[in-house]
Amino acid sequence: MRWDGGERGGNIEDRRGLGPVATGGVGIGGLVLAAIGYFVFGISPQDTLQAVSDAGQGQQVQQQAGARGTPADRDAQFVDVIEQSTTDVWSQIFQRNGQTYHRTRGVVLYDQATGTGCGLGQTAMGPFYCPQDQKVYLDLSFWKELSGRFGAQGEAARAYVIAHEIGHHVQQLTGQTDRADRLGSHGATSGSVRLELQADCFAGVWAAHASEASGGQVSLDPKDVEDGLRAASAVGDDTLQREAQGRVVPDSFTHGTSAQRMRWFRTGVESGDPNACDTFSADQL
Ligand SMILES: [Zn+2]
Numbered sequence: 001m002r003w004d005g006g007e008r009g010g011n012i013e014d015r016r017g018l019g020p021v022a023t024g025g026v027g028i029g030g031l032v033l034a035a036i037g038y039f040v041f042g043i044s045p046q047d048t049l050q051a052v053s054d055a056g057q058g059q060q061v062q063q064q065a066g067a068r069g070t071p072a073d074r075d076a077q078f079v080d081v082i083e084q085s086t087t088d089v090w091s092q093i094f095q096r097n098g099q100t101y102h103r104t105r106g107v108v109l110y111d112q113a114t115g116t117g118c119g120l121g122q123t124a125m126g127p128f129y130c131p132q133d134q135k136v137y138l139d140l141s142f143w144k145e146l147s148g149r150f151g152a153q154g155e156a157a158r159a160y161v162i163a164h165e166i167g168h169h170v171q172q173l174t175g176q177t178d179r180a181d182r183l184g185s186h187g188a189t190s191g192s193v194r195l196e197l198q199a200d201c202f203a204g205v206w207a208a209h210a211s212e213a214s215g216g217q218v219s220l221d222p223k224d225v226e227d228g229l230r231a232a233s234a235v236g237d238d239t240l241q242r243e244a245q246g247r248v249v250p251d252s253f254t255h256g257t258s259a260q261r262m263r264w265f266r267t268g269v270e271s272g273d274p275n276a277c278d279t280f281s282a283d284q285l
Contacts, residue, residue, distance in 0.1 A: 009084030015066035156224035167202030201277035204268020
């Protein structure tokens with residue numbers, strides 16, 4: 001995957017090395033421990049809120065703001081370039097529809113735990129988007145998990161993850177998140193699954209336009225797209241469940257199966273059209 005010459009947008013908030021600050025009398029260690037074992041990839045907003053209320057019992061968590069801009073290390077610069085690339089692509093798409101795209105309020109890099117507009121964010125949740133503060137939260141140690149535990153190697157797999165989270169931001173801007181909320185959050189055809197599969201499709205739409213939107217500075221070749229598909233497959237609910245408990249329980253799906261995630265990512269890549277990503281009207285997911 002090519003990205004070195006891509007524009008660095010500076011829309012990164014670097015909280016690495018800063019711990020979260022809890023108020024309300026409960027130590028942060030207790031909050032963190034309470035939710036260990038809760039692992040989902042690309043957690044949905046409802047799940048985040050649930051996890052936070054389970055863990056924090058309504059505790060307020062505050063956070064020191066991290067430094068904003070482009071961090072010096074290469075891993076963070078990669079995130080910065082991909083965020084800018086998604087901004088370029090979605091700005092053009094919104095513009096063609098006579099609308100203005102407002103980027104996220106930042107991608108927050110943190111380690112272990114951090115305060116978010118959705119409560120306490122933790123590494124165990126995987127990368128997530130918080131609609132309340134319109135930020136993406138990412139602990140870069142997830143990349144090790146992605147390549148090790150999930151077997152999804154390569155920068156394109158990482159880019160897919162970032163583009164998926166930005167896809168949730170696009171959904172927030174276009175009212176899809178509310179649509180999903182009305183359809184409920186449990187079961188194989190729930191609003192939550194439709195929302196996640198649409199975010200996968202939006203990640204594909206980004207991949208389709210990244211090169212043209214960046215003058216060729218950010219681009220994915222067919223092998224990169226395969227890496228993205230492999231990442232989408234690795235984080236399907238059925239695959240994760242089979243690994244964790246040896247069987248698949250569709251009623252507890254929140255993100256969709258591996259096959260569904262790959263199919264919707266591919267739909268986005270091949271169409272390049274967000275209108276092709278209407279998972280809410282699709283009979284067949
Ligand atoms: Zn997601």
